[in-house]
Amino acid sequence: MAVGIFDSGLGGLTVLEAAQKRLPEVEFLYYADSAHAPYGVRTPEDIFQLTRAAVHDLWNRGCDLVILACNTASAAALRRMQEEGVPPGKRVLGVFVPLIEALTERQWGDNSPPREVEVKNVALFATPATVASRAFQRELAFRAIGVDVEAQACGGVVDAIEEGDLILAEALVRSHVDALKRKMPSPQAAILGCTHYPLMAEAFQDALGPEVTVYSQGDLVAASLADYLQRHPNMLGAGKGGYLTTGKPATVGSRATQFLRRKIEFQAA
Ligand code: DGL
DSSP states (O other): OEEEEEESSSTTHHHHHHHHHHOTTSEEEEEEOGGGOOOTTSOHHHHHHHHHHHHHHHHHTTOSEEEEOOHHHIIIIIHHHHHHOOOTTOEEEOSHHHHHHHHTTOOTTOOOOOEEOSOOEEEEEEOHHHHHHTHHHHHHHTTEESOEEEEEEOTTHHHHHHTTOHHHHHHHHHHHHHHHHHHOSOOSEEEEOSTTGGGGHHHHHHHHOTTSEEEOSHHHHHHHHHHHHHHOGGGGOSSOOEEEESSOHHHHHHHHHHHHTSOOOOEEO
């Protein structure tokens, strides 16, 4: 009984960790497409093909439910995969909706018309592909009116994290926050719209200042997954949990161990 968690690399571990804490009885099969990371600088077609292949792999390994713990994949591939039709008994879900529901003070699955919400100025930090897709703004517009979103494409941050170069990652975060603040000097809230970024949450909060509420996806996605599994207990799937990568298992495992501060061993996908 494993739920599949997919990311281009290490970022989805921030979602996995929250999900494991929230649902200790559930097994998770993590899949990092490290050989092709970062996704955020690829074309939508490329991201769709890579995501589709990885999700089919997880379905074939017995994960009936796969979470795209990657905003870039959710933006470029989720809708298209759902439109082309998923195999019977399988599901794939993304990470945008739980975050936007939290930001717009909605309960899960509340489909009422868009309305005014508390927060008016939102900074969105995401990969170049996610920013270019405008998927976040689209999902937000279904739920809220009068929210000004300023998006900052954070080139280089995912590469630095995947390389384990946290000094570079932190310097890049500071320069992207500065660039955002030149466009929107006083955001009320900031969205970490890439699952890698919570690994640099302190740097974001520090650069933004204590008055800005920073939203990350881990806990929000974990809570919405718990709710989903309660309503669909048959989606727990078959097979064992573990960690798979298309990259070098030893290297990916040692970076994951460094980030999660517990021993993580990856197998070749
Ligand atoms: N963690 C992915 C996301 O949430 C990063 C994508 C990348 O590989 O650039 O967007």
